[in-house]
Amino acid sequence: MRRALAALTVIAIFGAGFELAVERHWRSVQQLVPWAALTLLAVGVLLLLATRLSGTVRVIAAVVLLASAFGVFAHVSANMTVGSFSGALDGVSMIGQWWHAFTKSVGDAPPLAPGMLAQAALLLLLATYVTGRPSAGRHAEAPVAVKEPAER
Numbered sequence: 001m002r003r004a005l006a007a008l009t010v011i012a013i014f015g016a017g018f019e020l021a022v023e024r025h026w027r028s029v030q031q032l033v034p035w036a037a038l039t040l041l042a043v044g045v046l047l048l049l050a051t052r053l054s055g056t057v058r059v060i061a062a063v064v065l066l067a068s069a070f071g072v073f074a075h076v077s078a079n080m081t082v083g084s085f086s087g088a089l090d091g092v093s094m095i096g097q098w099w100h101a102f103t104k105s106v107g108d109a110p111p112l113a114p115g116m117l118a119q120a121a122l123l124l125l126l127a128t129y130v131t132g133r134p135s136a137g138r139h140a141e142a143p144v145a146v147k148e149p150a151e152r
Contacts, residue, residue, distance in 0.1 A: 005127035006045050012120035013041050019113065030074060037067040037117050044124050054128040061128070064121035071114025079107025 017038055025031045044060040047053050080097060083089040083106030089097045100106050 002127050002130045003049070005123050005130065006049055009041060009045050009120050009123045009127065012116060012123065013038050013045075016116040016120065019116070033067055034071060034114065034117060037064045037121075040064055041117075041120050041124060048124065048127055057128050058125060061121040061125040064117055064124075068114045068116075068118035068121065071117065072111055075109035075111045075114065076101045078109040079104060079111065082107035 040060050044057045048057045079101035088106045
């Protein structure tokens with residue numbers, strides 16, 4: 001199970017990396033944050049599989065979760081800026097402005113794209129809680145009957 005979750009994390013890393021590369025997401029220091037997060041996730045997978053340092057891997061997953069939240073906020077803020085300069089949000093309540101920015105009604109930044117990082121981090125985090133012990137399922141050994149010695 002641990003290796004399966006690690007494999008899903010690796011697939012998510014490659015998927016997010018491909019998406020970032022297609023979007024040429026490296027034009028500013030801020031746009032390098034998800035690349036650093038993907039690197040951390042890769043290191044986390046290696047640590048999980050090679051050393052089983054669960055505590056360190058959990059810290060890495062938490063850092064990536066924070067980077068993901070930062071990405072969502074940065075994308076929504078960028079959309080808000082576009083909306084305010086274009087006049088599309090004039091006369092709209094503050095909650096309405098945030099809603100338009102979050103749903104990408106204004107701006108081009110995809111607010112949920114950083115969620116791919118969160119998903120990968122949660123997979124990695126979940127993998128740290130999986131133990132190598134077999135479950136008591138169908139492969140468990142049947143209890144052995146112990147015969148009491150007969151009294152004399």
